[in-house]
Amino acid sequence: MKNIKTNYKYGFSKPETETFRTPKGLDKKIVEAISGYKKEPEWMRDFRFKSLEIFKQKAMPGWGADLSGINFDDLYYYINPSEKKFRDWKDVPTDIKDTYEKIGIPQAERLFLAGVGAQYDSEMIYHSLKTQWEKQGVIFLGTDTALQKYPEVFKQYFGKVVPPDDNKFAALNSAVWSGGSFVYVPAGVQVTIPLQAYFRINAANMGQFERTLIIAEEGSFVHYVEGCTAPIYTTDSLHSAVVEIVVKRGARVRYTTIQNWSSNVYNLVTKRMLVEEEGVGEWIDGNLGSKKTMKYPSVVLQGKGAKGEILSLAMAGAGQHQDAGGKAIHLAPYTTSTITSKSISMGGGRSSYRGLVKIINGAKGSKSFVRCDALLLDDLSRSDTYPTNIVREQNVTLGHEATVSRVGEEQLFYLMSRGLSETQATSLIVNGFIEPIVKELPLEYAVELNRLINMSMEGSVG
C-alpha cells in the first residue's frame, strides 16, 4: 500500500491536504491498510475483517429506498486529511477555517468551538474540550484517538449496541469506520452545554463512515449535537455511519442531528441507544438533504421504567427519497416510548415513515405512542407510512395516529388575505407544521432550519 499525495481541485476549490488515502474499492487489503495506518490493536483489525465478511455475505435491504445506484467498487473508503491533530483553534489550517466560513457555521457556534470536535474528511482533526468538562472527567474525543487512549472502556462498549451483523451497512461501517466522536460521561455528571460536532464530506466519491460511541454513566446527562452540510458534487457519495449509545441507570442522553447532505449522497445510518432502568434516551433526527436516506433511530428500553423519545423530521424535494422513522423496543416493565414523525414532500420528492414498536412478553405496564404527520405541497410528491407493531404483552398501552394533509387552498387564501405572498404563506404553513420538532432544537439550528425551509419554498412555489 503506497501513500498517495494529491493536491487536486474539487467543487469547493480548496487544495486537499490529505496525506494518505486508499485506492477505490473494498477488499481485505484495503481494510488491512486502514487498520495498519491507524496503528490499531489486533482485536480491532480482526473485528474489521470479520465485519467485511459479514458485509460481503449480507444482501442489500429489500425494502426502503432504492439503493441500486451505489457502486461499492467506485468509492474511496479512507482518506486522512492531516497527520497532525490540532488541539487549539488557532492551529487549525486556514483553508479548513475558510471551509467552515463557507459552510456558514454561525457566529454563536464559533464561541462553542473551543469544545467542539470537527471532522474534516474522514478524520477528526480538531479537538478541544472545555477545561471544566475535563475536570469532571468527561471524555470527548475523535473515535480513533479514543481507541488509542482508552482501549479498555472502548473495547467494552464498541460494537455492542450495533453489532456488525445488524445490517449490511452496519457491517460496512464496522469494516471501514473512521472518525466520529467518542463521548464518556462519568456517573452523576451533567454536561450543561451541548457537545457539538460538524461533519462534512470533502472529496468526490468519498465514502464517509464515521462511528460514534457515547456512554453516559448512572445519573449523568449529555446532549450531543451533530450537524452536516456538504457542498455539491458531480458523482454519488455514500455516507454510512453507526452511532451507538449506552444510557446507564437514571441517565439521560439526547442526540440531535440535522442532516443536510448534498443531493447526490446516499445516507444510510444505523443509530441505536440502549437505555437502562429509569434512563431516558432521546433522538431528534432531521433529514433535509441527501439523495436517499434510510435512518431509523432506535431506543432499546432494557431497564424497568426506561423512557425513549424519537422526533423525526424529513423533507423530501425533487429527486429525494427520505425513508425515515424510528424504532422502540420495550424489553422491561413500565417502559415508555414516543415516536413523532413529521414529513414534508414537495417537487416530486418522496418521504416515508417507517417505524417499529415492539413490546415483549413481560414488559407489562409499558406505553408507546406513535404519531406521524405528513404534509404534501403538491400533487407530484408522495408520502407513505409503514408502521409495524409487535406486541407480546397484554397489559400495555399503544397508540398510533397518522395524518396526511395538503397545503390547502383555504389556508393559503386565509394567509394571503392578510398580505402574505404565496411563498411566504407556504413557508409559514410548513414552519408551523414542523414547529413541535423545531422547538426542541438548539436556537441556532432552529434559525438555520427556518432559513433553509424558506429557501426551498422559494424554489418550489410558483
Next chain:
Amino acid sequence: MLNVHATTRDGKEILRGITLKVKAGEKHVIMGPNGGGKSTLAYVLMGHPGYKVTKGKILLNGKDVTKMSVDERARKGLFLGFQYPVEVAGVNMAAFLRVAVNEKTRGKKSNAKIVSPIAFRQELMEKSSRLAFSDDITKRSLNEGFSGGEKKKAEILQMTVLKPKFAVLDEPDSGLDVDALKYMARAISELDFPLGLILVTHYQRVLKYIKPDKVHILVKGRIAHSGGADLALMIEKEGYEKYQD
C-alpha cells in the same frame, strides 16, 4: 366600489350583477337569506381562487383590483374578516401578524420602516385586552384551539392591527355571546383609523352598536333593496319574503 357578476369554478352563477359603492369611512350592512350570495360577495371581493368574475370590475380607491392576487389586494388596503377563520397549527399569531403588517408597510415604500417587535407587541396586547381576550394572545398559534367566539374576535383584532382602508366582515357576530358581541362592536366603532366597512350579518342586534350608513338586502345574487338603518329593523320583523321575486 364594485359592479360584478361572478361564478364558481364550475360555472354556476352566484352573483348576478351587484353594484355597490362604499365611500371611505362609510359603514354598509348586507343582509339576506341563506344562499343569497353574501359570503360569495365577500370572497369575490378578496379574490378567492374558487370564484371567477365574469363581468364588471372591483375598484379600490378608484383602482381596478379585479385581476390582482389576493395578497396584492390585501396590501392595497382590503381586509376580509372570515365567517370561518382558518386554523394554522404552529404559527404564532403575533409573529404572523407582524410579518403581515411589515409586508403591508413594505408594499408602500421600498425603504419603509418596519415596526419594532416591542412596539408591535405592545399594540397587540393593548388591542387584545380591549377585546377581552382572557389568555395572552401573543403566545398562541393562529386560531389553533380558539373557541368560536375567540376566532371571531381574533379576526377583528387582526383588522385593528392591519388597519385596512376597506374591510368586509362576514358574519362577525354569529356565534358570539352578548358580552363578546359588545366588545367586538365596540372595537369596530372605536377604530383609530378611517375604515370603509361592509358588514355581512343575519342579525339586527349588532346594529345596536354599529350604526350603518346603508343597509342592502342581497337576494339571489342581486341587491333587491337598499335603505337606511331602519331597513334592518323592518327585516327583523317581516323577513325577506317580499324580496324573494
